[in-house]
Amino acid sequence: MNPTESTMRAIVLQRPRELFVSEAPMPQPAEDEALVRVRATGICSTDLMVFQGRYSNRLPIVPGHEAAGVVERIGAQVSHLQVGDRVVVEASWGCGACAMCLSGEDFFCANRVSQGRTRNGTFAEYLTAPARAIHALPPEIEFNDAQAIITVACSVRAIRRGRPDMGDRVAIFGPGIAGIILAQLARINGASEVVVFGTRDWRLEAAHNHGASELVNVRQDHWALRALALTDGQGFDVIFEASGNPEALFDAHRVVRTGGRIVTFSLYDGPIDQFPAQMLYSKEITLIGVRGGAGGYPHAIESVRSGAVQLGSLVSHILPLSDADEGFALMERKEKGVMRVVLTP
Ligand SMILES: [Zn+2]
Ligand SMILES: [Zn+2]
Known part of the structure; x- marks a missing residue:
């Protein structure tokens, strides 16, 4: 579609699980924004939560927050981007006006704007975003990989x-x-062992092909004893909980070393019962929350460009934008082989 036209196609979530293809008004960039034609947008587990109605966002909404594309227009104040630039757009950005944003700590902004949650997202032919949240892509990175740079940036921040x-x-x-991605980044950072825990063997195998030194299936008997044996009985120095399963957070407390750190990378959809608070005390565990990838984008882009982080084999399905419902269905069915589903407008 030509961006001078007044409408574009977008996927609208009307109610939980009710998606339809809609004609939406073409977004207009403000003075400090750019209009980006979306070339690839990934479905992330956060989008699945929005789709299922497990996230407290307004409806209707255009879902999606991981996108790469081409700059089509720029506002009058935009200087670091040009029409035609290949770019990746941050998933969220600070308000730009509060004390945190003005002091450069926009990742602590209490009024962060999140695509696909607090405002319409990336499952559309076009989107606008502040230029400060848009990063040029090197030519080596294809759009279908570039959409996942958002996940890499979040992982960089977690590391x-x-x-x-x-x-x-x-x-x-x-x-x-x-x-x-966390396994690959942990390796780059010099971890001597990167042990990946999960419940599905084929996914554990995928982790093995991307830097995991050992795999542990937590459905197997005595998995925790086996895991501790991998660390000479000491436990792990740092654990990243990226499954979103509250039980995994408890499991992490079992195998972290005394004085170790647990980073919660997941977006949990409610309170967690039976939290093993006594272990926080007895093992002096440091529990760390992570939200988003602000500040991690330049490093994420360079990690992908250099090949240190490999994304290509993690994109398992590429579908047209109009098949977003099929994309969500693929993720929900958890079939073997479904990793990152990418939509192409
Ligand atoms: Zn995401
Ligand atoms: Zn702010």
Whole structure:
């Protein structure tokens, strides 16, 4: 479609699980924004929560927050982007006006704008975003891989928060796309062991192909004893919980070392019962929350460009935008082989 036209196609979530293809008004960039034609947008587990009605966002909404595309127009104040630039758009951004944003700590902004949650998202032919939230892509990175740079940036931020050190023994719960990216980043950061925990063997195998040194299926008997044996009985220095399963958070408490750190990378959809609070005390565990990838984008882009983080084999399905419902169905069915589903407008 030509961007001078007044409408575009977008996927609208009317009610939980009710998607339809809609003609939406063409978004107009403000002075500090760019209009981006979406070339690839990924379905992430957060989008699945929105689709299922497990996230407290307004409806109707255009879902989606992981996208790459081409700059079609820029506002008058935009200087670092040009029409035709290949770009990746951040999933969320600070309000730009509060004390946190003005001091450069926009990741702490209480009024962060989140695509596909607090405003219409990326499952559309076009989107607008502040230029400060748009990053140029090097030519080596294809659009279908670039959409996942959002997940890489979130993982970079998780690594910075968890600070795995040279020689550390790192565990990752959840061999989804985020867990596998975390495994690759932990390796780059010098972890001596990266043990990935999960419930599905084929996904654990995928993690093995991307930097995991050992795999543990938590459905097997005595998995925790086996996991501890991998660390000479000491437990892991840093654990990233990327499965979104509250039970995995408890499991992490069992196998973290005394004085170790647990980073919660997941977006849990409610309170967690039976939290093993006594272990926080007895093992002096540090529990760290991570939200989003602000500040992690330049490093994420460079990691993918250099090949240090491999994304290509993690994209399992590419569908036209109008098949978004099939994309969500693929993710919900959890069939073997479904990793990252990408929609192409
Ligand atoms: Zn995401
Ligand atoms: Zn702000």
